[in-house]
Amino acid sequence: MKLGAYTAVLHDRPLPEALAILSEMGLVSAEINSGGFLPAPHLPIADIRSSAGAREEYLGLFTEAGMTLTALNCNGNPLHPDPEVRDKHSQDVRDAIELGGLLGVKRVVTMSGLPGADRSARLPSWTVLPWESAYLDARDYQWEEVAIPYWRDIQARAADADVKVCIEMLQHNIVYNPATMLRLATEINATHVGAEMDPSHLFWQGIDPVAAIGALGDLVYNAAAKDTRINEAVKVNGVLDDRFVRVAPDEPDAVSLGGQYTMSRWPENSSWDFVAVGRGHDVAFWCEFLAALEKVDPGMAVNIEHEDQELDQLEGLRFAAPTLLEASGRPGSRDADDRGGR
Numbered sequence: 001m002k003l004g005a006y007t008a009v010l011h012d013r014p015l016p017e018a019l020a021i022l023s024e025m026g027l028v029s030a031e032i033n034s035g036g037f038l039p040a041p042h043l044p045i046a047d048i049r050s051s052a053g054a055r056e057e058y059l060g061l062f063t064e065a066g067m068t069l070t071a072l073n074c075n076g077n078p079l080h081p082d083p084e085v086r087d088k089h090s091q092d093v094r095d096a097i098e099l100g101g102l103l104g105v106k107r108v109v110t111m112s113g114l115p116g117a118d119r120s121a122r123l124p125s126w127t128v129l130p131w132e133s134a135y136l137d138a139r140d141y142q143w144e145e146v147a148i149p150y151w152r153d154i155q156a157r158a159a160d161a162d163v164k165v166c167i168e169m170l171q172h173n174i175v176y177n178p179a180t181m182l183r184l185a186t187e188i189n190a191t192h193v194g195a196e197m198d199p200s201h202l203f204w205q206g207i208d209p210v211a212a213i214g215a216l217g218d219l220v221y222n223a224a225a226k227d228t229r230i231n232e233a234v235k236v237n238g239v240l241d242d243r244f245v246r247v248a249p250d251e252p253d254a255v256s257l258g259g260q261y262t263m264s265r266w267p268e269n270s271s272w273d274f275v276a277v278g279r280g281h282d283v284a285f286w287c288e289f290l291a292a293l294e295k296v297d298p299g300m301a302v303n304i305e306h307e308d309q310e311l312d313q314l315e316g317l318r319f320a321a322p323t324l325l326e327a328s329g330r331p332g333s334r335d336a337d338d339r340g341g342r
Contacts, residue, residue: 001294002070003324004029005304006224007042009313015042019065021314025321029070030062031109031303034099035092036076037257043072048099055103070301071107071222072096075168076258079113079146081121085258089113093154093165101161107222107301108158109166109196112175112184115146126172147174148187158192166196166222177207178215185219198224198305199289203280204239204272213292223293223302225324227280234271243267266309274307276316278323286327 004027010018011033019030032042047054062069074096076089096108117125117138127139158165167175167184175181181195197220199209213220233241244264247254255263266273277286293300304324306316 001290001298001328002029002068002301003027003225003303003321003328004031004067004070004301005306005317005321006031006033006073008033008038008073009306009317011039011041012313016061016065018042019062019067021317023065023067025317026325027304027321028067029301029303030067031071031073031301032069034072034074034096034108036074036089036110038075043099045095045099048102059103068301069103069105071109071166071303072100072103072105073109075109075111077111077113077124077173079115079142079150079174080124080258081116082123082259082261085261088258090150094157097154097157097161097163097165100163106162107164107166109168109222109224111170112147112167112173112180113150114173115142117141119145124172128176142174143183143187147184151184151193152188155188155190155193163192164221165193167193168196168198168201168224170198170201176201177205178212181216181219190219194219194221196220196222196224197293198226199281200224200226200228200274200305200307203228204230206239210288210292213289213296218296220293220296220300223300224305225277225286225302225320226305226307227275227277227320228272229275229280230272231270233269237271239271241267241271243270273309276306276308276311276323277304277320279308279319283323283327286323290324290327 005022007018007030034040034043048058074092076092077085078090078093080086093110100108114124114126116123118141125138127135130136130139154165169176169181175184195216197213202209202212244267247262247265249262257263304320308316
């Protein structure tokens with residue numbers, strides 16, 4: 001397997017320096033942002049489109065660092081009802097497929113997106129538990145009129161470019177668990193659209209990521225290494241903890257998510273947190289996780305995604321990388337009693 005990292009955590013550094021940092025940690029794979037929510041400082045898009053020579057020079061940076069460029073990432077909301085967001089993010093997915101084809105990079109990571117509840121909606125609406133038929137109406141609209149047509153087109157483009165599009169299953173998207181991933185794959189007759197297995201978004205839903213890998217099988221094309229810690233507050237507020245706080249666009253720590261929208265501030269005393277690999281689940285789990293992925297594809301890339309708010313960028317990588325590397329050298333176990341920390 002190719003163990004590495006998503007370089008968004010090192011966007012403040014030039015690409016050669018970022019690759020050197022990852023290489024020094026014993027990592028060999030890099031995932032580079034190409035659009036979506038985040039800018040693409042590590043990907044010279046115009047140069048890549050301009051000539052084969054520019055592409056060779058760019059890929060040479062990875063070779064010199066002993067790294068492989070394994071994926072492009074354009075996480076965003078390509079189905080957003082606000083056209084200012086939707087038009088950019090949906091085009092970014094198309095562009096990433098094109099760029100992946102030009103570079104010979106066979107994986108593009110993105111999100112499935114989330115429409116509004118009907119044609120007149122201005123904001124996305126996450127229909128999770130449709131206990132009333134009104135929510136079924138919303139879900140039918142989201143899937144049948146918006147998501148399936150868009151993803152059929154993406155499937156065709158990805159097949160033409162021989163690039164696999166890997167959907168990160170997470171909250172506030174139409175694809176957020178194995179059942180919704182399987183539905184999308186079935187609806188579009190997927191051959192080049194599948195899953196990115198990021199366990200962090202599954203843990204808080206109560207999903208066993210190893211069981212999820214078993215359920216999806218060959219639909220798992222790529223993986224992220226990000227952990228989740230379940231906190232004591234979950235006993236009071238549950239996993240659907242909505243105590244997030246608005247961050248105004250002009251605040252110093254505002255993170256734009258496209259258009260007028262920003263990333264919200266995480267709750268204090270939260271029910272759960274994203275943490276560095278090993279801070280939520282121990283080496284025994286990560287050993288089992290890697291072993292399950294290896295059964296699907298022995299050459300799969302597993303890239304660390306750092307979103308631990310308690311550790312800075314290098315601290316998070318320095319905690320996660322040794323945990324992942326240690327797990328890669330140990331045999332997996334299906335005995336849940338042997339997985340301490342779960």
